Amino acid sequence: MNVEDIIKTEKEIPLKSRTLIHFLLVNNTITEALSTALKPYGVSLQQFNVLRILRGQNEKPASLATLNERMVTKMSNTTRLVDKLLLKGYVERKVCPSNRRKVEIRITKEGLLILEKMDISMSEAEDDVLQNLSDQEMEQLNILFNKFE
Known part of the structure; x- marks a missing residue:
């Protein structure tokens, strides 16, 4: 390039x-x-990221703050992302019984199933994007990217 x-x-x-x-x-x-x-x-990269974070919670609920903290792309509209996933039936949202100001978000079974399909598509896309790089070159790139911290 x-x-x-x-x-x-x-x-x-x-x-x-x-x-x-x-x-x-x-x-x-x-x-x-x-x-x-x-x-x-019908899912954006950010929505995919939310679903992956929720899957990584291993059935434990996540708060909006947890999602924001762990997002690859930091943004202020996490509530909107969750709302869209809620409409699709991929997540559920409940008020925390012990702290009514806290909202708990979990991935649904439907969300897990669709995420498995997305994982396959994403893996294929990753392979396509990185096809011209060897594992050694990717390791070198990651070492260089770490210098941005």
């Missing part, structure tokens, strides 16, 4: 700018591939 070719410029882009543009272009490619994989299920 040559940044200069993609953005159709003949002048060389400075290294720092080119690097950041590369990040943005790669992010767009990945987001598009993953969103396309989820499209048949």
